[in-house]
Amino acid sequence: MKVTAAVARERxxxxxxxxxxxxxxxEDEILVRMVACGVCHTDAKARDGxxxxxxxxxxxHEGAGTIVEVGPRVRDLAPGDHVLLVSDFCGRCxxxxxxQTAYCDESALRTFGAIRPDGSTRARKGxxxxxxxxxxxxxxxxxxxxxxxxxxxVGVGVPLExxxxxxxxxxxxxxxxxxxxxxxxxxxxxxxxxxxVGLAAIMAARAAxxxxxVAVDQKQSRLEHALALGATHAINSGTTHDVAHSLRAIxxxxxxxxxxxxxxxxLQRAAVGALDVLGQLGIVGGGGEPGxxxxxxxxxxxxxxxxxQGDASGTLGLQRLLELHEAGVFPFERLVRTYxxxxxxxxxxxxxxxxxxxxxxxxSQS
Ligand SMILES: [Zn+2]
Ligand SMILES: [Zn+2]
Numbered sequence: 001m002k003v004t005a006a007v008a009r010e011r012x013x014x015x016x017x018x019x020x021x022x023x024x025x026x027e028d029e030i031l032v033r034m035v036a037c038g039v040c041h042t043d044a045k046a047r048d049g050x051x052x053x054x055x056x057x058x059x060x061h062e063g064a065g066t067i068v069e070v071g072p073r074v075r076d077l078a079p080g081d082h083v084l085l086v087s088d089f090c091g092r093c094x095x096x097x098x099x100q101t102a103y104c105d106e107s108a109l110r111t112f113g114a115i116r117p118d119g120s121t122r123a124r125k126g127x128x129x130x131x132x133x134x135x136x137x138x139x140x141x142x143x144x145x146x147x148x149x150x151x152x153x154v155g156v157g158v159p160l161e162x163x164x165x166x167x168x169x170x171x172x173x174x175x176x177x178x179x180x181x182x183x184x185x186x187x188x189x190x191x192x193x194x195x196x197v198g199l200a201a202i203m204a205a206r207a208a209x210x211x212x213x214v215a216v217d218q219k220q221s222r223l224e225h226a227l228a229l230g231a232t233h234a235i236n237s238g239t240t241h242d243v244a245h246s247l248r249a250i251x252x253x254x255x256x257x258x259x260x261x262x263x264x265x266x267l268q269r270a271a272v273g274a275l276d277v278l279g280q281l282g283i284v285g286g287g288g289e290p291g292x293x294x295x296x297x298x299x300x301x302x303x304x305x306x307x308x309q310g311d312a313s314g315t316l317g318l319q320r321l322l323e324l325h326e327a328g329v330f331p332f333e334r335l336v337r338t339y340x341x342x343x344x345x346x347x348x349x350x351x352x353x354x355x356x357x358x359x360x361x362x363x364s365q366s
Contacts, residue, residue: 001031005058005123005141006344007130011049014345015059015140020125022132022143024069026116029145030077031069032085036164036338037139038062039347039359040196046134047348051112057131058114058123060361061087063139063146064164074148082160083151084167086315087111088136091149102309111135135168140344142363152315154322163322165196165336165358168309171317173200173261174330175310176282178208178320181257185209188251191231192271193261194222196358197284199229199335201259206230207329212251216243216267219354229331237267247274254279261285268292275302282307338362 003022006015025031043059045051063085067077077083088111089096089104096104104110106117114131115121122145123132132138136150154163173196177183189205191198194217205213206229215226218238227234233250240246247270248254254276260268263285271281272292277300281292284307292304310317324330335357339347347359 001143003141003143005130005132005138006060006341008047008053008057008059009055011055012047015047015348017342018125020058020123020130020132022123022141022145025071025145027071027073028147029071030067030074030083030147030151032063032065032083032144032146032151033068034063034065034139034142034144034363035365036064036161036363037361038164038167039344039351039361040168041351042168043140044348044352046112051108053112053114054131056125056128057134058138058141059134060138060140060144061135062164062167063137063144064160064167068143077148077151077153081153082156082158083153084160084163084318085137085139085146086150086152086167086171086312086318087309088133088147088150089314090117099313100311101314102312114138140341140361149314152318161338161360161362162333162336164360166321166332167318169196169358170200170321170332171312172284172307172310173197173259174204174321174324175312175317176259176284176307177201177204177257179311179317180305180307181259181280181282183208183210183257186211187256188212188214188276189257189259190214190216190247190255190271190274191226191259191261192216192264192267193285194219194226195261195354196335197261198259199226199357200332201261202226202231203229203330203332204324207324214247214250214255222354225335225357229334243267244270244273251276253277256280257282259284272296272302272304275300277301280305332358336360340364
């Protein structure tokens with residue numbers, strides 16, 4: 001079918017709105033009419049060539065919409081269902097079978113590769129193949145193909161233009177705190193960087209009962225957000241000379257847990273210095289220069305752990321976020337600003353420069 005998509009054609013260039021041809025759903029695929037799609041730094045990274053992406057490519061990996069059609073092997077979803085889309089995985093490899101789908105053996109292919117496992121592209125323009133399986137969805141388009149694996153059915157009353165915001169960065173931040181790092185009642189955590197992932201981590205830490213939650217950022221406006229969402233302390237890393245010293249002063253012994261969302265080497269170094277004995281540093285921010293002094297980990301039994309998608313298992317992490325929201329302890333909607341789909345490039349820029357914490361594209365339904 002003909003769909004309108006925001007196509008990345010050239011590294012670093014704005015996306016172009018184009019009509020392309022999308023395949024009919026295959027046996028295990030679902031066709032989703034998009035209602036909304038969150039915008040994430042990962043989209044901008046791919047636009048700029050990260051992960052050896054191949055152009056032309058349709059980005060967008062936080063889709064939310066209604067199912068129009070399902071392939072014959074789809075069992076639990078049907079046309080009319082409302083769904084939120086997460087990253088795809090194979091469901092068969094040793095990691096997937098252990099419920100660790102964030103670390104699927106095929107994740108490179110199914111995320112930045114943006115093709116089906118058999119190498120086909122899901123879309124084309126004339127004779128030109130267009131990659132349209134970015135994170136198993138490519139949701140910067142009026143319609144997208146996904147699968148039962150990476151779709152979570154939600155009630156028809158769930159406002160998709162808000163909940164599209166929850167499917168990636170928020171699962172990452174919340175999962176890191178709730179499933180990986182030692183965070184709980186009486187514990188202390190510092191969160192480095194207060195974008196979507198960091199603020200989600202702060203809301204989750206509060207929900208988990210952490211007694212000291214320290215937000216660290218260079219932007220004062222972000223720190224205000226963090227304090228409003230549950231941080232007990234804030235450190236402006238732009239004006240604080242010694243972040244590790246400040247963290248120790250606040251926590252007494254040092255932090256039980258620190259989550260780095262920045263990838264900045266100087267902050268990672270400070271974090272290792274600010275961990276308490278047996279403390280754990282979680283890394284979810286890629287890039288940056290090497291900064292962690294590995295030799296200093298041994299004394300004190302400190303550890304550093306990389307975390308993808310909050311250690312997600314399929315759609316379970318997302319399901320839990322929706323339950324936390326319903327319980328009133330995950331007020332993510334305060335971070336969302338909506339944009340019409342046609343303004344996708346503005347939304348990407350506002351996400352990158354920090355103008356908006358969490359942009360969400362909304363599709364016209366006419
Ligand atoms: Zn994302
Ligand atoms: Zn797998």
